[in-house]
Amino acid sequence: MTRGAGSADAAADERAAYIHIPFCRRRCPYCDFAVVDLSSGARDIDRYVDAVIAEIQMEPGWGNLHAINLGGGTPSALAPEQVTRLIDALKDRFGVVDGAEISIEANPEDWTVEYAIALAGTGVNRVSLGVQSFDQKALDFLGRRHTPGEASAAVVSAREAGIRSVNLDLIFGSPAESLDSWRSTVARALELAPDHVSAYALTVELGTALSRAVQAGAPAPDGDDQADKYEAFADAAANTGLEHYEISNWARAGHRCRYNSTTWAYGEYLAFGTGAHGFRSGVRTRNVRRLDRYLEAIVAGNKPVAGTEVLDGWERDRERVFVGLRRTGGVRAGDVGLAFLSSEPGKRLIDAGILARSGDRLVVTNPLLSDAVARELLALTPEDR
Secondary structure, three states, X not given: OOOOHHHHHHHHXXXXXXXXXXXXXXXOOOOOOOOEEHHHOOOOHHHHHHHHHHHHHHOOOOXXXXXXXXXXXXXXXXXXXXXXXXXXXXXXXXXXXXXXXXXXXXXXXHOXXXXXXXXXHHOOOEEEEEEEOOOHHHHHHOOOOOOHHHHHHHHXXXXXXXXXXXXXXXXXXXXXXXXXHHHHHHHHHHHOOOXXXXXXXXXXXXXXXXXXXXXXXXXXXXHHHHHHHHHHHHHHHHHOOOEEEEOOEEEOOOOOOHHHHXXXXXXXXXXXXXXXXXXXXXXXXXXXXXXHHHHHHHHOOOOOEEEEEEOOHHHHHHHHHHHHOOEOOOEEOHHHHHHHHHOHHHHHHHHXXXXXXXXXXXXXXXXXXXXXXXXXXHOOOHHHO
């Protein structure tokens, strides 16, 4: 069996919950998430926390949670007592297992020692810091509000507060960043000895300020440049003992992200808040994105669901394989995987050494080519069996 495959698959049996915190002090130019820009004067945080708690109470019982993740947006825009109320609401409604992962995303400029200590007191044991870069020019291009020094200080603060797992989120491939400056960012990040690092290529999403700038003639991220930077990070991370366990994620032993591992293993998870997506009992749900419509639904006593999708049979198994191929340990083939292997696209990928079979598993041998494999998989139909 491929290394780590068994433990990765076991995550499918765990239960997780996600809370979306949409508030940001300013929207980043590359962001297309459900975000409320606080610079516009919006001040609905207390009402929103109350509404999310009400939504949690609407959800039928489910059993103890193994992982809780507060994402955004900017969860660190909340006061510690607001974070406490949300976590306590999940605990009261569903319960949590001993040693459950309770994770929060945070911006370095928010993350003081005092704030970190207060969050640790709420049960938070993992923080994902949106560092993005240690190059000030790259930070300015990405619209980030912190400095490289504040990012380093945030890691120290998390350690001093006793947060068990510290993750750094990095973004590579902006036109403002050279390969040498990216290597410097990587070196500085790894010198901080993080427990986990997520490294993502900058993408241009439709409707964002970045996409409008590119359409007006600004330089777009270059694919070859991003590939070089991805490989530079992967090599450096391997030399520090970080395990590459998913396309964009590396972890020290015992520090894989439990919430994300559940989703990649095609486990089920609840989701609360604006724009949040959940998956329970084979049904995928998505909440309304707009804050006003979310609040209106809750006040009316309704679940704020914008749409649902029932997944079963072929579609469900294809999605399981699609998601699982993100992991370096691959995914159990199942009916869809076996059909893919026998299809013409699958045979070409096998012959090219891009896709491999390891026992009953499919593995993408080069993570950089995962999107190409995914496109071929998604084109597969039941008639191709």
